[in-house]
Amino acid sequence: MPEITLSQAVNQAIAEEMRRDSNVFLIGEDVAEAGTPFKVTSGLVEEFSTERVIDTPISEPGFMGLAVGAAMTGSRPIVDLMFGDFLFLVMDQLCNQAAKIHYMSGGKLNVPLVLRTNLGATRRSAAQHSQSLHALVAHVPGLKVAMPSSAYEAKGLLKTAIRDNNPVVIFEDKLMYQDKAFVPDEEYLLPFGEAAILKEGRDVTLIGTSSMRQVCERAAILLDKDGINAEVIDPRTIVPLDENTILNSVKKTSRAVVVDEGHQNFGTTAEIASRISEKAFYYLDAPVIRMGAMDVPIPFSPVLEDLTVPTAERVAENARKIVSGELVHAL
Amino acid sequence: MKKNKHNTEFYLRLYKQMTKIRVFEDNANQLYLDAKMPGLTHMYSGEEAVAVGICEALRISDKITSTHRGHGHCMAKGANFNQMFCELLGKVEGYCRGKGGSMHIADQANGNLGANAIVGGSMGIATGSALRAKLQKSDDVTVCFFGDGATAQGLMYEVMNMAALWQLPIIYACENNGYSEYTTTEEIAAGSILERARAFGIEAFNVDGQDVIAVNKLASDLVEKARKGKGPFFIELMTYRYHGHHVGDINRTYYRSKKEELDWKNNRDPIQILGSFLESEGIASDAELMEIHSTISREAKDAVDYALNAAYPDTSEVDLHVFQEV
Numbered sequence: 001m002p003e004i005t006l007s008q009a010v011n012q013a014i015a016e017e018m019r020r021d022s023n024v025f026l027i028g029e030d031v032a033e034a035g036t037p038f039k040v041t042s043g044l045v046e047e048f049s050t051e052r053v054i055d056t057p058i059s060e061p062g063f064m065g066l067a068v069g070a071a072m073t074g075s076r077p078i079v080d081l082m083f084g085d086f087l088f089l090v091m092d093q094l095c096n097q098a099a100k101i102h103y104m105s106g107g108k109l110n111v112p113l114v115l116r117t118n119l120g121a122t123r124r125s126a127a128q129h130s131q132s133l134h135a136l137v138a139h140v141p142g143l144k145v146a147m148p149s150s151a152y153e154a155k156g157l158l159k160t161a162i163r164d165n166n167p168v169v170i171f172e173d174k175l176m177y178q179d180k181a182f183v184p185d186e187e188y189l190l191p192f193g194e195a196a197i198l199k200e201g202r203d204v205t206l207i208g209t210s211s212m213r214q215v216c217e218r219a220a221i222l223l224d225k226d227g228i229n230a231e232v233i234d235p236r237t238i239v240p241l242d243e244n245t246i247l248n249s250v251k252k253t254s255r256a257v258v259v260d261e262g263h264q265n266f267g268t269t270a271e272i273a274s275r276i277s278e279k280a281f282y283y284l285d286a287p288v289i290r291m292g293a294m295d296v297p298i299p300f301s302p303v304l305e306d307l308t309v310p311t312a313e314r315v316a317e318n319a320r321k322i323v324s325g326e327l328v329h330a331l
Numbered sequence: 332m333k334k335n336k337h338n339t340e341f342y343l344r345l346y347k348q349m350t351k352i353r354v355f356e357d358n359a360n361q362l363y364l365d366a367k368m369p370g371l372t373h374m375y376s377g378e379e380a381v382a383v384g385i386c387e388a389l390r391i392s393d394k395i396t397s398t399h400r401g402h403g404h405c406m407a408k409g410a411n412f413n414q415m416f417c418e419l420l421g422k423v424e425g426y427c428r429g430k431g432g433s434m435h436i437a438d439q440a441n442g443n444l445g446a447n448a449i450v451g452g453s454m455g456i457a458t459g460s461a462l463r464a465k466l467q468k469s470d471d472v473t474v475c476f477f478g479d480g481a482t483a484q485g486l487m488y489e490v491m492n493m494a495a496l497w498q499l500p501i502i503y504a505c506e507n508n509g510y511s512e513y514t515t516t517e518e519i520a521a522g523s524i525l526e527r528a529r530a531f532g533i534e535a536f537n538v539d540g541q542d543v544i545a546v547n548k549l550a551s552d553l554v555e556k557a558r559k560g561k562g563p564f565f566i567e568l569m570t571y572r573y574h575g576h577h578v579g580d581i582n583r584t585y586y587r588s589k590k591e592e593l594d595w596k597n598n599r600d601p602i603q604i605l606g607s608f609l610e611s612e613g614i615a616s617d618a619e620l621m622e623i624h625s626t627i628s629r630e631a632k633d634a635v636d637y638a639l640n641a642a643y644p645d646t647s648e649v650d651l652h653v654f655q656e657v
């Protein structure tokens with residue numbers, strides 16, 4: 001099994017699917033010769049030409065709308081949205097149009113498109129280039145939302161997304177593009193709605209999306225040193241959400257910390273925590289803890305920005321508190 | 332060209348303002364190369380005549396909105412070195428207490444409503460500021476700076492339509508440096524940018540953005556008209572950015588040639604063009620111009636040292652300013 005970067009994994013997934021299905025095309029700003037600012041799509045234009053790797057003007061609502069129309073009439077577009085923050089520009093086309101068309105048409109029309117974008121702070125890019133906005137789209141019925149946590153997930157989930165007949169938004173962590181993971185030689189797809197249990201444990205369940213998975217894994221190592229045995233789960237997709245894996249784990253451990261890089265208020269952590277509270281209430285020995293990004297616009301100054309995202313130390317600290325019984329009421 | 336005292340002083344001021352921007356950017360770039368500046372930044376070097384030519388036609392109560400490539404606009408509208416460098420380094424004495432950084436510098440006291448990291452994101456803000464002036468019956472003018480790439484944003488056409496309908500005192504200043512990121516303007520703009528403005532009945536002009544005197548003359552004329560309720564106007568300023576799209580964009584021959592870059596730097600540099608004019612008119616000698624440069628360089632170096640030693644915000648500031656206290 002070769003070890004490749006998340007960026008290479010995405011590149012391979014796109015190339016493989018474009019080879020397999022001539023209806024697939026890639027569209028976005030500087031995706032061709034420049035290969036995006038993160039160099040994720042480098043080389044694709046050489047293989048597939050500018051007809052299928054399309055550079056656009058800086059017109060996000062425009063090319064998002066084009067993709068919706070092309071998808072409704074037979075294409076399978078992959079839209080590259082350079083920063084997750086630009087979701088706010090494409091919201092109408094994505095949420096009022098793409099998300100609802102299948103339903104509104106009584107199942108007659110469908111919109112098989114993928115919107116690839118990113119999330120993640122601590123790149124010192126300030127408030128308009130650092131947001132993690134997946135909860136925003138997860139709120140809208142009709143959109144699937146995938147959150148790969150390593151190169152392995154990035155490739156397998158993206159290939160599934162491209163073959164899905166619905167609009168899928170996939171969020172890559174922009175700080176992870178150079179992180180490596182082992183990826184099988186042979187073709188593989190990862191199903192939506194299947195969480196991964198990365199470490200089994202009996203004392204507390206740590207649920208982490210995207211790069212927060214690694215934060216949870218590091219927290220679990222810290223907890224091990226204190227004799228606390230944590231289970232770590234990566235939901236992989238938040239719509240659909242694999243409730244069973246999460247609930248079964250919490251039924252075993254009786255405690256959960258949910259960690260995600262979106263803002264905490266009204267966020268992904270809130271959704272997962274409330275499902276646990278509703279559906280595993282009698283199994284719980286402590287309140288379910290949510291840990292999201294602080295509810296502030298992401299500040300530029302490193303001394304401030306670093307405070308806004310969950311860290312392994314803070315996750316471990318909260319886990320210790322609920323395991324020891326020190327924390328009976330939610331923070 | 333007639334030589335009188337007023338012009339002499341004014342031309343020297345144009346020269347100093349442009350030099351300030353160039354020197355600021357050289358220092359900012361060095362801070363990046365020395366890994367002393369967090370994140371990335373977009374250099375304004377090469378485009379100085381645009382910001383200076385226009386802002387020198389404005390008074391302090393006139394407003395501007397700026398872009399991700401905004402240091403030049405900030406300096407031209409009156410910002411000082413210390414607070415600028417402090418902001419770039421995330422220090423509490425910066426214009427935004429370290430919360431904004433390079434792409435979000437706002438300087439309300441000088442009429443700068445802020446830089447913007449969303450391409451085209453300030454077009455609504457600028458037009459709204461012009462609406463405010465009209466509602467207040469004030470004769471303040473707003474200038475909206477943006478790049479050629481931003482002309483692809485739909486918002487621009489919505490607000491230009493309203494600005495034209497309501498004769499708002501705004502000047503849309505399109506800095507056409509030939510590229511948006513790694514793509515040439517021809518590849519992203521169909522037809523003519525000026526004609527798009529004209530389609531709304533907005534008077535539109537093209538000017539050499541390397542000639543600060545020409546820019547200033549046109550801007551002064553349009554600002555005066557806009558003050559009298561004859562706005563809006565649109566200017567396309569032909570210019571060039573010397574550095575990469577951002578400081579990290581070093582290997583860029585795949586989208587533009589070294590020869591092209593050298594041609595602009597050697598033959599169309601706005602500071603050199605004005606400098607030669609000042610010398611040929613006997614307004615300043617080469618030595619005097621060098622002296623201006625070294626004085627400003629010393630000031631910038633002091634400001635960099637100041638900013639490097641300045642304090643970061645206290646961690647308690649992280650949730651300050653989400654809302655204003657009522």
Ligand SMILES: Cc1ncc(C[n+]2csc(CCOP(=O)(O)OP(=O)(O)O)c2C)c(N)n1
Pocket residue numbers: 029058060082086089399400448449450451477478479480481482508510511512576
């Ligand atoms: C809405 C939006 N889309 C894309 C970007 C990424 N981006 C930043 S600068 C830039 C190019 C802007 O080109 P232009 O407006 O010509 O300004 P220049 O950089 O040439 O000064 C792009 C695509 C962004 N910041 N905002």
